[in-house]
Amino acid sequence: MQREREQGVDVLVLAAHPDDAELAAGGLIAKCVRLGYRVGIVDFTHGELGTRGGPEVRARESAAADRVLGVAVRENLGLPDGHLEESVENRMLVIEAIRKHRPALVVAPHGDDLHPDHAVAGRLAAAAFYPAGFARLSTGSPPHRPRGLCHYMNHPPFDASFILDITDVWEVRLAAVRCYASQLHDPHSDEPQTNVSSPGFLARLEARYRHYGSWIGVEYGEPYWTAGPIPLGDPVACLAGGDRP
Numbered sequence: 461m462q463r464e465r466e467q468g469v470d471v472l473v474l475a476a477h478p479d480d481a482e483l484a485a486g487g488l489i490a491k492c493v494r495l496g497y498r499v500g501i502v503d504f505t506h507g508e509l510g511t512r513g514g515p516e517v518r519a520r521e522s523a524a525a526d527r528v529l530g531v532a533v534r535e536n537l538g539l540p541d542g543h544l545e546e547s548v549e550n551r552m553l554v555i556e557a558i559r560k561h562r563p564a565l566v567v568a569p570h571g572d573d574l575h576p577d578h579a580v581a582g583r584l585a586a587a588a589f590y591p592a593g594f595a596r597l598s599t600g601s602p603p604h605r606p607r608g609l610c611h612y613m614n615h616p617p618f619d620a621s622f623i624l625d626i627t628d629v630w631e632v633r634l635a636a637v638r639c640y641a642s643q644l645h646d647p648h649s650d651e652p653q654t655n656v657s658s659p660g661f662l663a664r665l666e667a668r669y670r671h672y673g674s675w676i677g678v679e680y681g682e683p684y685w686t687a688g689p690i691p692l693g694d695p696v697a698c699l700a701g702g703d704r705p
């Protein structure tokens with residue numbers, strides 16, 4: 461699968477802000493890399509409205525997290541942080557990003573989120589996914605329709621369509637999150653405090669993934685949502701085989 465797509469990726473993670481992908485889908489990224497898939501990330505904004513650090517710091521932190529996770533390619537659409545719009549123009553940008561990277565699987569935020577940028581990014585991803593395959597819709601790159609789309613969890617919980625066992629990559633996932641040091645707790649920082657920079661943030665993060673892990677009988681699990689049921693080809697392999705945690 462990997463060799464057939466030398467110019468693209470197997471998995472493309474879409475995110476409103478640098479650090480969203482690591483914070484909410486870092487386990488899936490690390491797991492897919494470990495399984496031999498090429499993984500790319502497209503951030504929609506530079507996170508310039510972030511309370512702490514700045515875009516340059518965030519870019520350095522993202523590059524460090526990419527190295528930790530083994531991300532093959534990362535790009536930024538340069539859209540305005542805090543003002544992400546569900547416009548036709550932005551949908552075309554996302555379609556072109558999908559076509560350029562030619563993923564089999566697209567992973568995006570959920571379209572219903574407390575942060576409007578996350579919600580809009582999730583809805584843009586869902587709106588771009590199908591038309592990316594339209595032969596007569598011109599964006600620069602040839603048409604490409606991915607086979608799968610799933611959404612990761614940010615702020616409000618949802619009923620998970622599936623929970624990924626991320627136990628074997630938990631430490632890598634945590635190391636990638638720690639790359640965003642400007643966002644995390646620093647007792648010597650005089651920058652304003654945020655949820656992420658509060659002393660208990662990493663403990664709450666761990667609690668969330670332990671919680672989802674408990675539902676599938678493993679130490680750590682990452683929840684995902686898909687529109688509609690997940691098709692199974694081999695019920696024994698999927699529900700009772702080696703793929704099962």
Ligand SMILES: [Zn+2]
Nearest residue numbers: 476477480578
């Ligand atoms: Zn975000």
